[in-house]
Amino acid sequence: MTDLEDFGALLNEYESKQPAKGRKTPQPGERVRGTVISIGAEQAFIDLGIKSEAVIEVADLGDADGNLPKVGDTIESYVLSRDDRTGTLVLGKGGGRHVHDTAGLEQAFANQMPVEGTVSGVAKGGLEVQVAGVRGFCPASQVDTRFVEDLQGYVGQKLSFRITKFEGGRRPNLVLSRRALLEEEAKQKAAELRARLAVGMVLK
Structure with missing residues (x-):
């Protein structure tokens, strides 16, 4: 049996134990x-x-110290792309690891992917950031909630x-928001909390 067949059998066994x-x-x-x-x-x-498979590079799976999760662990990531032929989703931790040039910034803007930047100074009305x-x-209104x-x-x-405005050219114009990501994270945590709370549950 090939590695692909081994994985197929593993996936079928796993999915058979999961809810629809x-x-x-x-x-x-x-x-x-x-x-x-x-x-x-x-x-x-x-x-x-979901029905679609999802993959992530092992190099992008570990934490800052290089520690990898175990099978059965839950992770959070971002959808980087989708293979139209197979339907497979490609995941990544975001944070700008996959953005190295202007073309990457444009793609991050189009897909609303987070990017990682270093604050280089304080400008009038906000922060200068190198991305x-x-x-x-x-x-300043987009630095925090x-x-x-x-x-x-x-x-x-x-x-x-998150890139809220991108204009290419010899001197790209980049407008960023940290607040958008913080608000998105807060909404997701609230939704997860609501999902865990059963109707009639008594909170202590």
Whole structure:
């Protein structure tokens, strides 16, 4: 039996024990949560509770210290792309690891993928941020979910942002928002909490 057949058998066995899958297929840029069902030499397979397969590079699976999750663990990631031929979803941790140039920034903007940038200074009305070698601007109102009076404390920090405006050319124009990601994360946590709370449950 080949490795592919081995994986197919493993996937069928795993899915046979799971409830019926009726969730919509997530789109590029969406944050997803799934269960690790197999870890290979280069890729890991993730179950998202949908019919489509999902894969993530092992190099992108570990934490900051390089520790990998185990089979059965739950991870969070972003949908990077979808193979139209096979329907397989390609996942990544986001945060700009896959963005290295202007073309990558444009793709991140189109797919609403988070990017990672380093705050290089405080400008009038916001922060200057270096993202993949391009200088971007994050308005003060988009730095956090609450008003921050002193932005100096952010200088030197490496943070994740969403690109809200992208104009290419010799000098790309990049407008960023950290607030959008923070609000999205808060909404997701609230939705997960509601899903865990059963009707009639008594909270202590």
